[in-house]
Amino acid sequence: MLSRNPRRRNKINAILTTIFIIFALYFFFFADSKSARVSVPKKDDLRQHSSHPVAQASPSQRPPQSQQTIHKAMVMASVKSDNTSWLFELFPDWHKSIYMVDDMSAKLTVPRNKGRESMAYLTYIIDNYDNLPDLILFIHPQRYQWHNDDPYYDGVPMLSNFQVPYLEEQGYVNLRCAWTLGCPSEIHPFSDTHREDVHAGEYFKNGFMELFPGVEVPDSVGVSCCAQFGVTRTKIRERPRSDYQRFRKWLLETPLPDDLSGRIMEYSWHMIFGKGPVHCPTAQECYCKVFGLCDLSCPGQGACAGRYILPPYSSLPQGWPYIGWKGQQQDPSFGLPEV
Ligand SMILES: *[C@@H]1O[C@H](CO)[C@@H](O)[C@H](O)[C@H]1NC(C)=O
Numbered sequence: 001m002l003s004r005n006p007r008r009r010n011k012i013n014a015i016l017t018t019i020f021i022i023f024a025l026y027f028f029f030f031a032d033s034k035s036a037r038v039s040v041p042k043k044d045d046l047r048q049h050s051s052h053p054v055a056q057a058s059p060s061q062r063p064p065q066s067q068q069t070i071h072k073a074m075v076m077a078s079v080k081s082d083n084t085s086w087l088f089e090l091f092p093d094w095h096k097s098i099y100m101v102d103d104m105s106a107k108l109t110v111p112r113n114k115g116r117e118s119m120a121y122l123t124y125i126i127d128n129y130d131n132l133p134d135l136i137l138f139i140h141p142q143r144y145q146w147h148n149d150d151p152y153y154d155g156v157p158m159l160s161n162f163q164v165p166y167l168e169e170q171g172y173v174n175l176r177c178a179w180t181l182g183c184p185s186e187i188h189p190f191s192d193t194h195r196e197d198v199h200a201g202e203y204f205k206n207g208f209m210e211l212f213p214g215v216e217v218p219d220s221v222g223v224s225c226c227a228q229f230g231v232t233r234t235k236i237r238e239r240p241r242s243d244y245q246r247f248r249k250w251l252l253e254t255p256l257p258d259d260l261s262g263r264i265m266e267y268s269w270h271m272i273f274g275k276g277p278v279h280c281p282t283a284q285e286c287y288c289k290v291f292g293l294c295d296l297s298c299p300g301q302g303a304c305a306g307r308y309i310l311p312p313y314s315s316l317p318q319g320w321p322y323i324g325w326k327g328q329q330q331d332p333s334f335g336l337p338e339v
Contacts, residue, residue, distance in 0.1 A: 189219070
C-alpha cells in the first residue's frame with residue numbers, strides 16, 4: 001500500500017533500509033561462521049594429511065552429510081620403531097591413521113596395548129563411526145613382512161594392485177589369497193583342545209560366545225591369515241557402534257594373552273563383516289578379483305605358481321629383499337626369492 005504522505009514514506013524507507021542492513025549483517029556473519037566451522041580440524045585427526053583424491057565413488061554412495069568424507073583410508077597399528085614413510089612416499093592419495101600402540105602420548109593411540117592390531121582397528125572404528133571414509137584398508141605398517149601376499153612379502157605391489165571397485169562391491173575383502181595359514185579351516189572350536197600354540201582352539205569357542213552373544217558357535221572357522229583386510233563404511237555400519245565397543249571391552253578385559261586374544265579377533269573379522277565362518281575363495285579367484293592378477297597358473301585351490309611361499313622364519317633377514325634367507329644377494333626385480 002503506497003502512501004502519498006511524504007513523512008510516512010520516509011519512515012517506511014527507513015524501516016526497509018534497517019531490515020536490509022540487518023539481513024546483510026546476518027548473512028555476512030552466518031556465511032563466515034559456517035566456513036570457519038568446516039575448517040576446524042577434527043579432534044581425531046581424521047582429516048589431516050589427507051590429500052583428498054578425486055572421488056571415485058558414485059555420488060549415490062556418498063552419505064547425505066555436508067562434511068566432506070574421505071574416500072579411501074589406511075589404518076594401522078604401529079610401534080615407534082616401524083618405518084612407515086614408504087606409505088607416504090608411494091600412496092599419497094590414501095588417508096592414513098597410524099596408531100602408536102607403544103606410545104600413550106601419541107596423537108593416535110589405544111586405551112591399552114593389548115590384543116595386537118585389533119585394539120587399534122576397533123579404536124579407529126569406534127572413534128570415527130559417525131564419519132568413516134568410504135573404504136578402509138586395515139593393514140600392518142611395515143613394507144616387508146611375511147603376512148603380505150607377495151613373493152617378496154612386499155606391501156607395495158599388494159596395495160598398488162588392490163582393486164578398489166571389488167571392495168566397494170563386496171563390502172569386505174581379505175588382503176591375502178594364499179591359503180597357507182588360515183584356509184580352508186583353521187579353527188575347530190569344539191574339537192581343538194589344548195592347542196594354544198598354533199590354534200585358538202577351545203579359547204575360540206569361549207571368545208566367540210562372549211563376542212557374539214546368542215550366535216551359534218561354528219564348527220569350523222577359516223580365513224586366510226594375518227588380519228589385513230579392506231572394508232567399506234556401509235559394511236562397518238551394518239553393526240551398531242555398540243558392537244565394536246563390546247568387542248573392545250572384551251579385548252580390554254580378557255585374561256587371555258595377546259597372541260590368543262589377537263588371534264580370536266583375527267579369525268573373527270570376516271564374520272564381523274558379514275562373511276560365513278569359512279571364508280576361503282580359491283586363490284585363483286581371489287588373486288584375480290582382489291588384485292587383478294588373472295593370468296596365474298593355479299595348480300591347487302589354495303595357491304598359484306610364483307605367488308606366495310610361507311617363509312621359513314617369521315622375521316625376514318636384515319637387508320631383505322636384497323639379502324636372501326641364506327645371507328646371499330638377491331634381486332627382487334629378477335625372479336623369485338630362494339627359500
Ligand atoms: C625409512 O624408509 C625410507 C624408505 O621408504 C628410507 O628412505 C628412510 O631412510 C627410512 N628411515 C629410517 C629411519 O630408517
